[in-house]
Amino acid sequence: MDRQQISRIAHADHPIAAPLDDDSVRRLLDRAVPGDGARVLDLGCGGGEWLLRALAAHPRLTAEGVDLSDSALDHARAAAVRLGVADRLTLHRQDAARFAAPHRFDLVLCVGSTHAFGGLSATLAAVREHLAPGGRVLVGDGFWERDPSPEAVEMLGDLADLPTTLGQVTAGGWTPVGGHTSTRRELDAYEWSWTGTLAGWALDHPAHPDRTQALRAADAHRDEWLRTYRDSFGFLCLVLRPTDA
Numbered sequence: 001m002d003r004q005q006i007s008r009i010a011h012a013d014h015p016i017a018a019p020l021d022d023d024s025v026r027r028l029l030d031r032a033v034p035g036d037g038a039r040v041l042d043l044g045c046g047g048g049e050w051l052l053r054a055l056a057a058h059p060r061l062t063a064e065g066v067d068l069s070d071s072a073l074d075h076a077r078a079a080a081v082r083l084g085v086a087d088r089l090t091l092h093r094q095d096a097a098r099f100a101a102p103h104r105f106d107l108v109l110c111v112g113s114t115h116a117f118g119g120l121s122a123t124l125a126a127v128r129e130h131l132a133p134g135g136r137v138l139v140g141d142g143f144w145e146r147d148p149s150p151e152a153v154e155m156l157g158d159l160a161d162l163p164t165t166l167g168q169v170t171a172g173g174w175t176p177v178g179g180h181t182s183t184r185r186e187l188d189a190y191e192w193s194w195t196g197t198l199a200g201w202a203l204d205h206p207a208h209p210d211r212t213q214a215l216r217a218a219d220a221h222r223d224e225w226l227r228t229y230r231d232s233f234g235f236l237c238l239v240l241r242p243t244d245a
Contacts, residue, residue: 001210004069006217008047010198015049018112018140019182019190019235029054031178032138032239036060038106041130043096043123044113048076048089050138051109055085064090066099097126104132111140111237119157120165124172128242137174137240141165145234152229165236170243178239187235195222 011017016025029050033040037060042051045065055063067073073091080086092099096116108127110117117123120141127137142156143165153159160168162181169176182190195218202214 001213004071005210006198006214008071008075009201009214010194010218010221011047012201013197014190014193015047017046017049018237019187020140020180020237021186021189024180024182024186024237025050025053026057028138028178028180028237028239029057032107032109032136033058033061034106034134034136038062039103039132040064040107040109041101041105042066042109043099043127043130044110044116045076045091046072046113048072048079048091050111051089052076052079052083052085055080055088056083062088062090064092064101064105066092066094066096068093068095101130104135105130106132106135107138108135109138111138114139114141115157121168121172124169124174124240128173131242135241136177138237139240140235140237143234143236144232146232148232149228152232155224155228156233162234162236169238169240173243174240175243176238177241180237182235182237187230187233191222191225191230195219195225 033054036058040054040061040063042065045051045067048065051063051065055061065076073093076091080089108130110123110127114120114123117126142159144159144161198214199218202211205211
């Protein structure tokens with residue numbers, strides 16, 4: 001079982017691959033989508049959940065998603081067919097950092113995938129190349145709520161605190177016009193769902209050859225969360241517009 005398969009199973013009960021509940025996702029999309037006829041791009045779309053929800057809410061919206069995971073893209077295609085939005089969704093199996101399109105987009109998303117570009121600032125620089133005049137960006141990334149341990153920094157990267165993160169965003173030429181800081185309830189619910197769903201799958205498949213690996217992955221993730229980063233990690237989503245556009 002590779003990491004993509006583990007992630008797909010672990011996110012079965014929490015399809016948004018970030019610590020956000022359904023109401024937070026809806027509010028962010030309501031704030032970010034500029035109109036029903038918008039053209040939307042998700043860089044690092046995974047199973048396409050953000051795009052699927054946007055397509056379901058806006059009957060004239062069209063969307064494109066970019067990801068390297070075949071299984072995630074297959075999941076997005078199947079879900080789009082079930083929802084009746086497949087004719088408005090285009091998916092690309094490609095490195096998000098190398099993606100190029102012949103047109104620009106009214107909304108560009110990158111939630112939980114900034115590592116594909118080398119961090120938040122690099123992500124926003126890349127996203128600008130895809131953005132149509134008057135467009136918006138919905139980006140989500142981690143930050144440190146409290147001083148992290150060296151082990152947390154090694155695991156999750158050299159993040160900044162919340163004020164510094166916002167300062168980096170505005171210094172890059174962006175103005176926040178909306179946002180959401182994940183609550184402790186959202187952060188914990190996401191981790192309990194991730195570890196619990198994966199462990200539950202293993203217990204439900206006692207004869208599966210990957211059962212032991214799945215249980216070990218769930219145990220390891222839960223231990224890392226509780227011992228290494230639970231008390232210091234936060235997650236921020238921002239709706240941005242170019243300051244000088």
